[in-house]
Amino acid sequence: MSTLPTARGERTRRSILDAAYHLFLEQGYSATSMRQIARNAGLALGGIYNHFDSKQAIFREIILENHPYRQVLPLIMTSSGNTIEEFIGNAAQAMVGELKQRPDFVKLAFIEMVEFQGKNLASVVPEILSQVLPLVQRFAAMRNDLRDIPPPILFRAFLGMFFSFYMTEYLLQNVEIPGLRENAFDHFVEIFLHGILKEGT
Numbered sequence: 001m002s003t004l005p006t007a008r009g010e011r012t013r014r015s016i017l018d019a020a021y022h023l024f025l026e027q028g029y030s031a032t033s034m035r036q037i038a039r040n041a042g043l044a045l046g047g048i049y050n051h052f053d054s055k056q057a058i059f060r061e062i063i064l065e066n067h068p069y070r071q072v073l074p075l076i077m078t079s080s081g082n083t084i085e086e087f088i089g090n091a092a093q094a095m096v097g098e099l100k101q102r103p104d105f106v107k108l109a110f111i112e113m114v115e116f117q118g119k120n121l122a123s124v125v126p127e128i129l130s131q132v133l134p135l136v137q138r139f140a141a142m143r144n145d146l147r148d149i150p151p152p153i154l155f156r157a158f159l160g161m162f163f164s165f166y167m168t169e170y171l172l173q174n175v176e177i178p179g180l181r182e183n184a185f186d187h188f189v190e191i192f193l194h195g196i197l198k199e200g201t
Helices: 003-027 034-040 055-066 069-077 084-100 103-116 121-129 132-142 151-171 184-194
Strands: none
Touching: 003 034, 003 055, 003 103, 034 055, 055 103, 055 121, 069 084, 069 121, 069 132, 084 103, 084 151, 084 184, 103 151, 151 184
């Protein structure tokens, strides 16, 4: 019997998060009120404050819950490839493929950057970086002439490069300019691995 209030509370909390999630995606953070969230969750306005003290607290839980890194990191780590070039290409493809399945996260990420300057997502960085070392060790095992770049920077560059690829693909999907998108992914991989200078310069 003692578990019933807790179970009911968890269901209510879930209803609040689900309602807020859909409202944030449909109309943005600023245009969404606590009253709307409560109404869509089937609660009186006062009831929402038994679970969250503010709209920001609700958004924080949503952005952390929906961050795709828990799916992306294992995909990167288990990517195939006998050379570092193959591995990077496959890992980047896996990351971009997962992001394409998560257009909701793009909208949430924009809200996070505009409204909160990335403060909420900063809390997941230590957990992400704690999983970076095995990835860099895999790089090193494939090739011993990697430049001496700190592992967190190397991983940050990888994420930045291919998240930017995904974002620009998303933003430019209706733009028709010759050469803008043809073989773009392969060029991004090449730039990440070898830079933009000709060999020997």
